[in-house]
Amino acid sequence: MLTLTVFLTQAAPEGRLFGLDNQTVIQIAIQLFNAIVLAVALSVILYKPAKEFLRKRSDGIQSKINEAETAAAKANELIAEYERKLKAIDQEREKILEEARVKAYEESKQMLAEARQEASEIKKRAMESMAEEKKRLKEEARLYIIEVAAEMAKKYLAEAIDDAVQERIFEETIAQLEEAQWRN
């Protein structure tokens, strides 16, 4: 059985700076034990938990960086896709506009031609109408002259025509004829 006895300092041998004996070996063994205890304590209490904490945080940050990179890659893909779509839309718009321009030009050309033709027909119809109107007015004027001449003859026969009366009737008839001509 082990016996443990502790003596006070007074009983302890004189100190020394350096020695190579059994006590040195014992000191080394004690210090080795102390070192192992300290190493285990520091490792378990501080070093490994701190490293674990740092590792977890690094992993967390790395994970967030990866997520951000993935999101950025997706966003870039979306941007590229939208740019492609916008480009396609622009090309489509240009195509539609070009077609519309061509179509509008063709339609305007056709409308212009139709309008010209219609105007020409309207003008032609107007000329024909004018010609007919002119003919009708000439006929009316002729009939009116005949009517005036008949009226004059009737008055001449109804009154005893003297020179003065004849002159007056003539002047009136001429005036009526001039008025009729001016109206036409």
Place this chain on the structure above:
Amino acid sequence: MDLNIKNLWVVYIGGVEIWITETIVNTWIIMAILILLAVIARIRMTRFSLVPRGFQNVIETVVELFDNFAAGALGSSLSYIAPWFFMVFAFILSSSLFSVFGLRAPTADWATTFTLAFATFILMLFMGFRHRKGGYLKSFFGPHPIFFPLNLIGELAKPVSLSFRLFGNMLSGTIILAIYYQLTPWLMQIGIPALMHAFFDVVIGALQTYIFVFISFMYIRGAAADN
């Protein structure tokens, strides 16, 4: 200032006399402080946010810097042993820093530095055989079997040189300061020793911590990496 490492108690376990030295007690003090800080950090870690601030920044910077250092020096395939060297780094640096407050650095005791160097040596052998298997053993006989004794001595010298380098550097600061305190009048012991402590304990301590851990990494990488 006494250069000797005091024996505070003597303990008998199973009839074996064990000296509880100043180094061991100081090691326990440093261990307790480091473990307490680790517990505080662990408790605070439950409230760590995505965006680090204040204390979280300190913890993250320390762990991340060391992890990157280990991964860079050892390579990613060997960096799983980084927790051990995190302890080595924290312990050596704390030993130097606490000596500013008058606590004799445990690293100014060869037993401590040899312990750490011996652990590096064991890890070097383990990693060499684990990663290179027979190739590592074969490397002791290269370029010709006649070189085996030289290679063996070379390998065995590694923990010795590693331990004495750290021990020597840490002890030198202690000795220089002790001599300074012995030889100078009391007026010269105001202010100036603080600068000397800052240099030997903080600057040299940090530098030696880096050197010890870096050389350990190189030894292990040299043993484990297939050249």
